[in-house]
Amino acid sequence: MAASSKKWVLGVIALAVLVPLLQPVFPEVVSDYRLFLVSTMIIAAIAVLGLNLLTGFNGQFSLGHGAFYAVGAYTAAILMDKLNVPYWATIPAAAIVCFIVGYLFGLPALKLEGHYLALATFALALAVPQILKYKWLEGLTGGVQGIVLMKPEVPFGLPLSEDQWLYYFCLLVMIVLFWGAANMLNSRSGRAMMAIRDQYLAADTMGIDTALYKTVTFGISAAYTGIAGALSASAIAFVAPDSFGIFLSIKFLIGLVVGGIGSLFGSVLGGIFYVLVDNSAQSLTQFIRNDLGLPFDLSAYTVFGVLLIAIIYLMPMGIAGGLYMAYRKLRGVRA
Amino acid sequence: MRTSRRGFVAGVSALTVLGTKSAFAQKKYDDGATDKEIKIGHTGPYSGPASSYGQIGKTIEAFFKSVNEAGGVNGRKINFITRDDGYSPPKMVELVRQLVEQDKVLCLFNTLGTPTNTAIHRYMNQKKVPQLYVATGASKWGKPKEFPWTMGFQPDYHTEGVVYAKHILANVKDAKIGVLMQNDDYGKDYYEGFREGLGKETGKIVKHVTFEVTDPTVDSQVIQLKDSGANVFFNIATPKAAAQAIRKAADIGWKPAQYLNNVSASVGSVMKPAGLENSQGIITAQYLKDPTDKQWENTDDFKAWVAWMDKWMPGANKADANHVFGYAVSNLMLETLKKCGDTLTRENVMKQAANYQKYKLPLLLPGITINTSPTDYYPIQSVQLARFKGETWDLFGDVMSAEGS
Numbered sequence: 001m002a003a004s005s006k007k008w009v010l011g012v013i014a015l016a017v018l019v020p021l022l023q024p025v026f027p028e029v030v031s032d033y034r035l036f037l038v039s040t041m042i043i044a045a046i047a048v049l050g051l052n053l054l055t056g057f058n059g060q061f062s063l064g065h066g067a068f069y070a071v072g073a074y075t076a077a078i079l080m081d082k083l084n085v086p087y088w089a090t091i092p093a094a095a096i097v098c099f100i101v102g103y104l105f106g107l108p109a110l111k112l113e114g115h116y117l118a119l120a121t122f123a124l125a126l127a128v129p130q131i132l133k134y135k136w137l138e139g140l141t142g143g144v145q146g147i148v149l150m151k152p153e154v155p156f157g158l159p160l161s162e163d164q165w166l167y168y169f170c171l172l173v174m175i176v177l178f179w180g181a182a183n184m185l186n187s188r189s190g191r192a193m194m195a196i197r198d199q200y201l202a203a204d205t206m207g208i209d210t211a212l213y214k215t216v217t218f219g220i221s222a223a224y225t226g227i228a229g230a231l232s233a234s235a236i237a238f239v240a241p242d243s244f245g246i247f248l249s250i251k252f253l254i255g256l257v258v259g260g261i262g263s264l265f266g267s268v269l270g271g272i273f274y275v276l277v278d279n280s281a282q283s284l285t286q287f288i289r290n291d292l293g294l295p296f297d298l299s300a301y302t303v304f305g306v307l308l309i310a311i312i313y314l315m316p317m318g319i320a321g322g323l324y325m326a327y328r329k330l331r332g333v334r335a
Numbered sequence: 336m337r338t339s340r341r342g343f344v345a346g347v348s349a350l351t352v353l354g355t356k357s358a359f360a361q362k363k364y365d366d367g368a369t370d371k372e373i374k375i376g377h378t379g380p381y382s383g384p385a386s387s388y389g390q391i392g393k394t395i396e397a398f399f400k401s402v403n404e405a406g407g408v409n410g411r412k413i414n415f416i417t418r419d420d421g422y423s424p425p426k427m428v429e430l431v432r433q434l435v436e437q438d439k440v441l442c443l444f445n446t447l448g449t450p451t452n453t454a455i456h457r458y459m460n461q462k463k464v465p466q467l468y469v470a471t472g473a474s475k476w477g478k479p480k481e482f483p484w485t486m487g488f489q490p491d492y493h494t495e496g497v498v499y500a501k502h503i504l505a506n507v508k509d510a511k512i513g514v515l516m517q518n519d520d521y522g523k524d525y526y527e528g529f530r531e532g533l534g535k536e537t538g539k540i541v542k543h544v545t546f547e548v549t550d551p552t553v554d555s556q557v558i559q560l561k562d563s564g565a566n567v568f569f570n571i572a573t574p575k576a577a578a579q580a581i582r583k584a585a586d587i588g589w590k591p592a593q594y595l596n597n598v599s600a601s602v603g604s605v606m607k608p609a610g611l612e613n614s615q616g617i618i619t620a621q622y623l624k625d626p627t628d629k630q631w632e633n634t635d636d637f638k639a640w641v642a643w644m645d646k647w648m649p650g651a652n653k654a655d656a657n658h659v660f661g662y663a664v665s666n667l668m669l670e671t672l673k674k675c676g677d678t679l680t681r682e683n684v685m686k687q688a689a690n691y692q693k694y695k696l697p698l699l700l701p702g703i704t705i706n707t708s709p710t711d712y713y714p715i716q717s718v719q720l721a722r723f724k725g726e727t728w729d730l731f732g733d734v735m736s737a738e739g740s
Contacts, residue, residue, distance in 0.1 A: 033436035040429060133547065135518060144519040146424070146450060148457060236425045238454040243424045247383075279429075282419055300419050301382055 016171055020164050032163040036235070037275065039163070042170040043231045045271025046177055048255040049264065050224030056262035057185060058217040059197030061114065064121030066249035067128040068098050068222040070241075072229025074132065077147045077239040078140055087152045087234045091173060094230035095223040102222020106215035125249040129241040146240025149233060170231055177224060182264055184220075193217055225252070251278075258311055260320030269319045277307055361677070367441030368679035373672060374414045375399070376434035376443045378451070383421035387657070388447055391470060392417050394661025395445060397647040398669075408672045411679075416440065422447075424454035431455045435464050442467055442684050444668050445488070445661075449473045449520060452485075460484045465684050467671070468664050468714070472598075474524050477712035479689070484681075486688055486712045488664050492521060492596070493528035494716050495620050498735045499594045500532025502618070502720060503539075503567055507592055511541045513565030515556055515580055517572050518545040525571045525596055541565050546576060553580050561589040570595045578609040585613035593617040597718070602627060603654070606723060620718035620735075621728065623659050624698050628727055636697035663698040667705060667714065670694070702734040 023030045051065045075097045076090035085093070105124065112120050132141045141147070154165040184190050192213050195203040204210050233239050255274040260266020281303040315322030367374040379392030399415040407413060416438055420427040427446070434440050442465035446452055449471045456475075459466040460482050468488035469476050472495075476487035503510050514529070516522040522545070530537050542563035544556040553576050560568060561584070568584065568591040570577055577599035584591070593616065599605045600619040624631045631637040640662055644653055651658060672679075674687040689712065694705040703717045717736040721728035 031436060033432050036432060037429070130547075133519075135545075135547075144450065146453065148453065232425065236428050236454065237457070238424055238428065240424050240450045240454070242422060242450045245383075245423070247421075279433075299382055 013175060017168075020167055023161070023164065032161055035163045035167045037279075039167045039170045039235055040232075041272045041275045042167075042174045043228050043235060043271070044252075044255060044274045045268045046174055046231070047225045047228035047252055048259060048270040048274070049177065049181060049267035050221045050226075050228065051252050051256050052259075052261065052264070052267045052270075053181060053193075053224060054217055054221035055256060056260075056266075057190070057197060058193045058214065058221075059200075060109070060214060060218065061118040062121040062221075063118050063249050063253065064123070064125035065221075065225045065252045066244050066246065067121075067124045068102060068225040069229035069232070069248060069252075070128050070132065070244035071101055071222075072098050072226025073233040073239050073244070074141060074229075075226070076230035076233040077149055080149055080233075081142075081147045082140070088169070090230050090234075091227055094226045098226025098229075099219040099223040102226075103215055103219035105222070106218030109218060110211055110214060122246075122249075125246050129244050132241040132244075142240075144241060146238060146243075149237045149239070151237045152234050166235055170235070173227065173231060177227065178264060178268075181224075185264075189213070254308065258308065258318055260318030263318070263320040266318050266320030273319065277304060281307065363678045363680050363683075365441060365680045365682075366439040368411070370411070372412045372414045373408065373679060374416065374438060374440040375668070376431070376438065376440035377415065377417040377445060378420040378427060378430050378434075378443075379417060379445075379447050380422040381419040383423065385422040385448065388470070389419075390651070390655055390657040391445070391447065391661040391664075393651075394648065394658050395665045398643075398662060398665040401643065401647050402669060408669065409676065413672075420446075420448075420451055422451060424450050427451040428454050428458070431458065435459075435462055440464075441679060442681060444468060445470050445664050447471065452476070456482060456485060463681060465681055465688070467684070467688055468667060470660075470664070472524070473520060474528075479710060479712045484685060486685075486707070486714070488667070488714055489660075490597075490620075490622055490715045490718050491528075491713055492524035492598075493531070494713070495597055495718060496525045496528025496530075497532035498620055498718055498720070499569060499618075500529045501735065502732075503592075503594070504533065504536060507567055510539050510567045511563075511565045512539050512567040512569060513542045513560035513563055513591065514540060514544070514569045515553065515560060515572060515576075516543065516545045517576065518547055521573075521598070522571050529569060546572075550576070552583075554583050556580075557583040557589070558587060560584075561587055566591050568593045570599070572596070572599060574599045574601060574604045578605045581605070581609035581613055581617070585610065595619045597621060600721075600728065601656070602727060611726060614723050617723045619721055619723075619728070621721050621730065622700055622703055622715055622718045623656065623663060624700060625728060626656055626659055627654050640698060659698050663696055666697050667694075670696075700730070700734065 020030060020035055047065065047069055051062060054060050054062055072094040075094040079085040079090045079093055080087060109117055109120060131137065133143055151162050152166055152169065154160050154162060158165065192203065192208045195208060196210055196213055200210065251274055255270030258273050259268070259270025282300040284303050285300050311319070317325065377392060377395065379389055380386050381389040381392065396415055396417055399413040402408065403412045416434060418430045420430055431443065434443065443459065444467050446466065447470040452469050452471055455466065463484055466485040468486060470488065472489050472492045474491040474493040476485055477491065503512065514526065516526050533539060542560050542565055544559050546553045546556055553572070557580050570580055570593060572580060577595060581593070595617050597620050600621065606614040624637055640659070641653070643662065644651060644658060648658065671684065671688050675683050689707045689709045691705040691707045691714065696705050699715070700719050703715065703719070705714045706716070707714050717734045719730050719734045720732050721730045
């Protein structure tokens with residue numbers, strides 16, 4: 001099982017590396033825009049993975065990961081804008097800053113459980129866009145106007161387009177981060193994290209330093225999401241407080257639940273879902289109204305909501321869980 | 336080759352300006368234009384915090400439908416593609432890239448919001464795709480040297496600030512001015528224009544206080560302004576804070592000459608909550624016909640608008656000024672496309688957009704016209720002052736203009 005899933009992962013990575021190179025052959029199918037879209041999916045997948053480490057593997061809730069995403073994005077943007085730091089160097093910087101912020105936030109969060117923690121993180125997500133606009137920080141953050149950045153340039157004179165390069169860069173970061181997460185979860189620390197999720201008292205009794213694990217997990221989770229934010233600053237080439245509203249945090253949560261809580265693979269699916277459905281819901285409403293001529297003036301979010309309910313109803317364990325169950329059922333029937 | 340094509344385009348457009356039909360013109364197209372259709376891209380906030388502006392997009396959509404029904408533009412149908420950006424800059428980038436690279440639109444039209452348009456500003460100019468008549472009043476949309484592919488529409492905040500300053504200098508003796516300013520780029524645009532209009536007299540500003548758009552009240556700011564001894568109050572605020580400031584000034588017995596920015600000149604959402612009795616005499620600047628103003632009922636363009644609304648947007652609230660805005664700006668886009676004739680290239684679209692002399696656009700106030708040139712990317716730079724009287728705005732004085740200033 002383990003060997004076969006490794007093969008799968010390598011196969012997918014090989015595919016992800018090779019497909020963009022087909023651009024000269026199929027310029028319409030593998031267009032720059034599509035690559036950009038896949039890059040945003042990768043970024044979303046990393047952010048969802050960050051949330052998954054916290055919620056899926058450690059059992060702590062967060063409605064405020066948009067805040068860490070914003071901190072990561074602004075860290076990257078300010079470094080690029082004010083100090084001319086190259087975009088790739090902003091990734092570790094964002095990770096460190098977000099780890100510290102996440103760790104510090106994790107300390108008071110120790111006293112909060114369940115719903116209370118959800119509310120506290122929710123407050124964080126509400127506060128961050130306002131803090132970014134604050135006048136003492138305005139010199140740094142650009143206030144409401146935000147910061148306009150340059151897109152990453154292709155290095156070493158490689159014969160790639162900007163979007164191809166961005167895609168490879170995001171892909172590389174994602175592979176490193178997922179590899180790191182998989183190793184961590186497979187270690188003693190990972191098992192401790194999950195033990196805390198499954199049975200807090202038992203974990204505590206067995207000598208796991210629950211306070212330490214919970215705060216560090218909070219930090220790591222924030223760092224992952226912050227890296228996604230930093231990547232998004234490079235990809236979008238613009239940051240503004242309006243980009244990091246409360247709905248961003250909700251979207252990460254949707255990606256998490258739909259993709260599959262407590263599943264690395266599910267985080268990728270969640271990221272894809274989040275970008276794809278957001279877009280197709282809109283096209284779908286337009287299709288219903290303009291092409292089918294039905295008199296439903298549905299908002300895109302109505303369609304999004306209906307899809308969401310359908311998926312949760314049909315696949316309560318998320319898409320990853322649903323696929324796994326289907327796979328098992330198929331095998332069961334055959335055997 | 337290139338120069339000869341340019342010369343040719345220039346010749347053709349010169350002819351269209353003179354009113355001669357260029358029947359012999361060779362057809363030239365960029366992405367998004369064919370013999371049959373013209374693709375125009377648009378995004379608007381149909382959801383999210385600014386969704387009340389979504390009405391503008393709906394009006395534009397209905398407008399182009401009515402144009403197509405009537406035969407289209409020079410025989411071509413308009414394919415108007417509009418998407419929901421939710422007022423989110425990253426979403427905007429994604430959608431606009433889709434419009435430009437996948438849908439291959441000829442140009443973008445009336446995309447809404449300052450942060451959203453900022454997010455795509457550089458991209459559009461790199462791609463050399465027109466970003467026409469954007470729905471925001473920041474002054475950065477009129478910089479043809481740095482951003483030759485982006486053009487605004489409404490009077491920019493800067494111009495409006497100049498107009499108030501000029502009026503104060505001409506009408507208020509020994510003015511001591513107190514300014515309340517929302518602390519963002521919109522507020523700063525107004526304030527800079529205001530200072531420019533005062534010229535050497537900027538010393539007349541005795542107090543300048545700011546607030547954040549998220550502040551719950553502006554009470555303390557208004558008290559500070561009163562204490563400064565100001566006899567003129569310039570209110571640069573969005574509707575909620577503007578109404579609070581007007582009410583607070585009345586509550587503490589401060590009776591300055593009040594100037595209110597056009598952004599908040601809404602009877603329903605500002606003057607009524609502030610108290611009609613507290614709002615009497617406030618001065619603002621307008622450029623479009625207010626749909627609640629009875630005096631326009633018998634003008635031709637207003638009647639045409641009402642008839643159009645009844646037919647194409649039945650059930651919509653006609654008191655909503657967003658419909659007036661959408662209808663007016665769509666007419667300008669239509670005219671621009673007509674002027675392009677059969678040369679539907681992006682270059683020609685910008686060229687025609689930058690080539691209006693005293694064009695009378697429906698629903699603009701009498702005396703206000705569209706003027707652009709290759710160095711002037713601000714289509715409307717005139718406003719008329721209005722004083723609040725009873726329950727509506729009462730226009731007075733001449734149309735004031737910052738054209739060329």
